[in-house]
Amino acid sequence: MTKKNLLKKGAALASLALGLASFSAASATAQELRFMCSSDGNECATFRELFDKFEAANDGVSIVIEDVPYKSILENLPIQLAAGTGPDLAKVTDLGGLNQYYLDITPHVDAATWETNFGSTQPWFRGGDDDNGIYGMLTQLTVTGPFINKTLFDQAGVAVPGADADWDTWAAAANEVAKATGVTFPMAMDRSGHRIAGPAISYGAKLFADDGSPILVDDAFTAYVEKFVGWHKDGTMAPEVWGASGGTSYQDAKAEFINGDLVYYFSGSWQIQKMAESIGDDFDWQVVGSPCGAGGCSGMPGGAGVVGFEQTEHPELVGKLMDFLAQGDNYNYLTAKTLNIPAHAGVAANPVDYIDASEDAAAALNAFAAQVAGLSPIALKYQGFKHNRAMFNITLQRVSQAIVGELSVEDAMARAKTDLAEALAASQ
Amino acid sequence: MLALLSAVMRIFEIPMAFLQRVLGIKRLAWVFLAPNLILFSLFAFLPVILNIVYAVTGGDQILLKDRSFVGLDNFDTLSKCTNYLDPNSCQKDIFWRSVHNTGWFIVLQVGFMVGFSLLTALVLNRDIRARGFFRSVFFFPVLLSPVVVALVWKWILQRQGLLNAGLDSMGFEPVLWLLERKWTFAWSIFLSVWAHMGFYTLILLAGLQAIPRDVYEAALMDAAKPFRTFRKITLPLLMPTMLVVMILALIKGVQTFDEVYAFSGGGPGSATTLVIQYVYETGFAGAPRLFGLASAASIMLALVLVVLTGLQLWATRKNADG
Numbered sequence: 001m002t003k004k005n006l007l008k009k010g011a012a013l014a015s016l017a018l019g020l021a022s023f024s025a026a027s028a029t030a031q032e033l034r035f036m037c038s039s040d041g042n043e044c045a046t047f048r049e050l051f052d053k054f055e056a057a058n059d060g061v062s063i064v065i066e067d068v069p070y071k072s073i074l075e076n077l078p079i080q081l082a083a084g085t086g087p088d089l090a091k092v093t094d095l096g097g098l099n100q101y102y103l104d105i106t107p108h109v110d111a112a113t114w115e116t117n118f119g120s121t122q123p124w125f126r127g128g129d130d131d132n133g134i135y136g137m138l139t140q141l142t143v144t145g146p147f148i149n150k151t152l153f154d155q156a157g158v159a160v161p162g163a164d165a166d167w168d169t170w171a172a173a174a175n176e177v178a179k180a181t182g183v184t185f186p187m188a189m190d191r192s193g194h195r196i197a198g199p200a201i202s203y204g205a206k207l208f209a210d211d212g213s214p215i216l217v218d219d220a221f222t223a224y225v226e227k228f229v230g231w232h233k234d235g236t237m238a239p240e241v242w243g244a245s246g247g248t249s250y251q252d253a254k255a256e257f258i259n260g261d262l263v264y265y266f267s268g269s270w271q272i273q274k275m276a277e278s279i280g281d282d283f284d285w286q287v288v289g290s291p292c293g294a295g296g297c298s299g300m301p302g303g304a305g306v307v308g309f310e311q312t313e314h315p316e317l318v319g320k321l322m323d324f325l326a327q328g329d330n331y332n333y334l335t336a337k338t339l340n341i342p343a344h345a346g347v348a349a350n351p352v353d354y355i356d357a358s359e360d361a362a363a364a365l366n367a368f369a370a371q372v373a374g375l376s377p378i379a380l381k382y383q384g385f386k387h388n389r390a391m392f393n394i395t396l397q398r399v400s401q402a403i404v405g406e407l408s409v410e411d412a413m414a415r416a417k418t419d420l421a422e423a424l425a426a427s428q
Numbered sequence: 429m430l431a432l433l434s435a436v437m438r439i440f441e442i443p444m445a446f447l448q449r450v451l452g453i454k455r456l457a458w459v460f461l462a463p464n465l466i467l468f469s470l471f472a473f474l475p476v477i478l479n480i481v482y483a484v485t486g487g488d489q490i491l492l493k494d495r496s497f498v499g500l501d502n503f504d505t506l507s508k509c510t511n512y513l514d515p516n517s518c519q520k521d522i523f524w525r526s527v528h529n530t531g532w533f534i535v536l537q538v539g540f541m542v543g544f545s546l547l548t549a550l551v552l553n554r555d556i557r558a559r560g561f562f563r564s565v566f567f568f569p570v571l572l573s574p575v576v577v578a579l580v581w582k583w584i585l586q587r588q589g590l591l592n593a594g595l596d597s598m599g600f601e602p603v604l605w606l607l608e609r610k611w612t613f614a615w616s617i618f619l620s621v622w623a624h625m626g627f628y629t630l631i632l633l634a635g636l637q638a639i640p641r642d643v644y645e646a647a648l649m650d651a652a653k654p655f656r657t658f659r660k661i662t663l664p665l666l667m668p669t670m671l672v673v674m675i676l677a678l679i680k681g682v683q684t685f686d687e688v689y690a691f692s693g694g695g696p697g698s699a700t701t702l703v704i705q706y707v708y709e710t711g712f713a714g715a716p717r718l719f720g721l722a723s724a725a726s727i728m729l730a731l732v733l734v735v736l737t738g739l740q741l742w743a744t745r746k747n748a749d750g
Contacts, residue, residue: 075712082490097715184587240587244606246695247705248713389715397522397698404609404697406525407516415521427488427716 031314032062033321034087035306036077038070041273043091043140043304046337054324061317081309088312089321091139091304095124096386103308104133108319109326117326117344124384125305136307137326138343139334143368143375144198144268144299145290146170147275149183151283152263156180160288167199167227167291171236174264181263187231188238188253189266191245193392196399197300199266200224201376204294207391208381216391216420217413220294225399225409232403238262243403248393257285268302269368273339276361285360287367289374298376301383303343341369390423483723488716495720502724523725525698526706529613530729533702534681537617541677542670545625549632550662563633567626577623578690582606585615606692609699616688616700623687624680628673635669636662671744675737682733703729 035051037044044067051063066087068076073092080086081101092098102125111134115122118137125135153160156177161169174186189195201207204220231237238253245251254271256262258278269287279285290299306325308318324330328346335342336355342348348369354362382388394416402412448456483502485495510517515524552563569577584590585605592602605611639662647657663670685704688694694701694709703725711722 078717079490079712239604239607243696244612245693246698246701247693247709249689249693249695251693387715393715400695401697404607404695404699406609406697406699411516418519423716426486426718 030060030062031317032064033089033312033314033317034064034066036066036068036073036087036090038068038073038091040140040270041277041338043338043340046334047091049337050325050330050334051321053330054321058320063321081311084311086309086311088314088318089306089308091306092136093302093304094389095136095138095305095307096126096384097389098307099125099127099131099135099386101309101311102133102135103310103312103315103318104135105308105315105319105322106134108316109134109323114326117346119345121305121343125307126384127386136305137322138303138305139325139331139340140270140304140338141301141341141343141372142269142303143301143341143371144195144266145368145371146288147257147265147267147271147285147364148288149257149260149263149283150286152177152181152183152260154284163289164292164297166293167203170264170291171231175236177263183261183263185238185253185256185262186236187264187266188241188256188262189228190253190268191242191249191251191396191400193395194300194302194388195266195268196224196228196395197382197392198290198298198379199228199293201300201378201382202290202293202295202298203227205378207378208385214385214387214391214420214424215417216394217417222409222413225402225413228399229402229409239403242400246397246400248396268299269341269365270303272361272364272368275364276339276358279360280358285364287364289367289371295378296376297374298379299371300379301372301375303340339365341365341372387424387427390427391420394419394423479723479726482719483727484720486720488718490717490719498720502720503728505721506724506728520721522698522701523703523706526701526703529699529701530682530703532613533617533620533684534678537620537681537684538674538677540617541621541625541628541681542674544621545628545632545673546666546670548625548629549636550658552629552633553636563630566629569623570626572623574623574687575690577619578687581615581619581622582691607696609696612692612696613700616691619691620681620684620687624677628677631673631676632666632669635666638669639665668744671740675740678736678740679733682729 035047037047039045044065048065051065055061055063070093073090074094077086077090077092078094078098081098086101114134114137121138121141122134124138126133148160150160153173158173158177158180161173165173171187177183178186189199197207200221203224205224206218206220207214207216209215228237232239232243238256240256241251241253252267253262253265254267254274257265257267258275260283275285290297306322308315308322312318325334326344328344331342331344332347332352334340335344335347336352339354339357339361342352351366354365357365382391385391398407398412398416398419401407401415402409407415444456444459447459451459481492482495484497484499485492486498486501487495489495506520506523508519509515509524512518512524515521515528518524548566552559552566556562582589586592587602587604587606591605596602603611605615643661643665644657647661652660683704684702685708688700688702689705689708692700694705707722707726707729710718710725
């Protein structure tokens with residue numbers, strides 16, 4: 001080997017060693033957080049903008065967003081968390097159900113400020129009445145409720161029922177509009193136990209016994225299910241949603257509404273952005289109040305929250321990031337950009353200046369926001385109940401079976417009671 | 429280069445020579461089998477053992493240390509029925525509906541699959557024009573993802589889909605195919621046969637081509653009619669291949685989940701819910717996640733499959749022995 005070659009090889013080795021050393025040094029100081037996210041609209045992209053701001057203000061911090069389908073959040077995330085391979089944070093909807101994995105960020109944030117801004121929804125994240133931890137914040141407060149195709153009502157010459165109209169009034173109006181305009185579907189409701197809960201509560205369903213234990217089925221719940229099944233049989237409700245699917249599969253009627261083939265669509269506020277983008281000027285649409293009954297005129301609250309997980313290697317950083325997101329300006333931007341209802345009391349105190357929102361979208365958001373105050377305490381309790389997902393799934397399965405005639409309503413409700421008892425026993 | 433190769437071989441020779449001295453030439457074969465056995469154990473054998481362990485434990489926790497031993501309770505829960513032919517009389521009525529659905533599914537799906545595959549193979553074995561093109565056309569659905577297959581047929585069959593548009597144009601009333609339980613079940617069998625038929629057609633085609641030509645020539649010289657030739661020559665000589673196809677189709681049929689789930693979600697109601705969907709929803713999509721019950725259901729299914737496969741293998745051996 002010549003002297004020249006030896007020098008060349010020596011220089012290459014030295015560079016390699018230097019590179020490896022600097023890489024190790026950088027790795028030692030760099031902190032990476034993994035955030036699992038799913039979007040109804042542009043939520044994950046908006047988080048990315050905010051995280052870029054956080055990274056710029058915090059040297060050496062890198063936040064990786066795992067943009068996944070909603071089903072992954074529901075089904076894969078719990079498995080990952082149980083196996084200890086979960087992300088550092090995630091945007092979740094099963095707020096109480098994942099409590100056992102949450103990181104309590106109380107040591108890392110100003111607890112008093114958090115309680116002021118998110119106090120009403122904190123119980124949804126907690127494990128019980130004696131749990132006072134701060135685990136996350138609702139970044140997307142949602143409310144279920146109806147959308148109507150206003151243009152179809154105008155074309156049919158049918159007056160939009162008033163704020164205190166009940167389900168029968170709305171069903172009659174929707175049928176009249178559909179008949180007059182030749183539209184295929186008068187009414188539809190997303191195939192979801194969460195969606196049917198609001199109407200059932202408005203009908204008088206209690207869902208919980210006086211001692212706070214879940215019962216799901218009572219006379220009022222059964223009465224609403226009878227009504228619901230009847231609407232599917234007489235063509236009032238689009239059968240493709242609840243009647244064509246099985247098991248726990250989710251189905252919505254968004255496409256039918258956006259295509260102008262549905263008069264009355266019971267869904268929720270998270271659909272607003274999609275509707276605004278897809279409908280545009282094709283027709284006028286608006287949000288109306290939830291139909292009324294013996295239990296009020298309530299929808300179901302819901303939404304997604306950002307939580308940190310106990311298994312993170314950077315708990316302080318996770319707390320810092322969540323505190324950053326909870327700051328008024330940042331939360332306001334998140335709400336305005338994603339066209340959602342704010343759960344932050346400070347932000348909700350003033351009207352949100354929604355970004356790029358059409359007139360219909362802005363009006364819809366304000367209409368849903370106005371309904372928050374009217375939510376039934378039963379609805380609020382149901383949303384925060386740890387085993388609500390089991391109750392939603394049971395409702396889905398058994399009501400669908402009643403609709404297609406596999407079971408009578410009576411048998412379906414009897415089965416639902418047994419299912420609930422078994423689910424609660426298995427969870428002990 | 430040769431020197432380098434020689435050096436590398438010498439590196440392996442040292443440990444192998446040592447092993448040969450220690451184990452002897454006969455037991456050395458296990459050393460070569462070991463990597464495959466380890467992988468097989470990790471990814472096939474170990475999951476089966478874990479599945480059995482989950483089936484005898486209870487609770488909704490995934491880590492075994494957090495689960496309690498319950499013996500055969502999960503199997504007992506699944507088996508509680510007054511009348512096994514009536515799912516409504518069972519504690520786990522959805523499980524038994526899925527068992528009934530799966531039973532009918534595999535009987536009809538395997539029957540139609542083998543039948544249509546044989547018919548197609550017989551046609552493709554003839555000297556027809558563009559035979560190569562048609563062979564590709566029949567095989568093409570096999571290449572498609574099950575979700576694509578399901579969605580394509582869902583769009584064709586939905587209320588405002590292609591099929592109803594065609595019926596409407598011919599003056600017929602549209603049919604709500606995906607809202608009628610029996611029709612949805614029938615269509616789920618159809619799309620499963622359509623998606624997989626090409627694969628079995630190829631196997632049967634290979635079997636047909638292995639039959640010696642002179643046997644048919646001899647039959648022709650004896651003025652044997654085509655149907656008699658098929659019954660007395662083609663079918664018996666093709667039987668071993670057909671049995672293989674039936675076993676494969678049966679196993680595949682029992683494992684069906686993705687395309688039916690994407691097609692109908694197991695609905696309407698539970699009309700197209702198959703056992704694998706029950707296992708998936710009980711263990712993963714449901715709340716609480718009952719891993720034990722799901723594992724027990726999968727073991728019960730596996731036992732049925734083992735029995736059916738054993739019966740078919742016995743039939744194959746009996747047929748081969750004449």
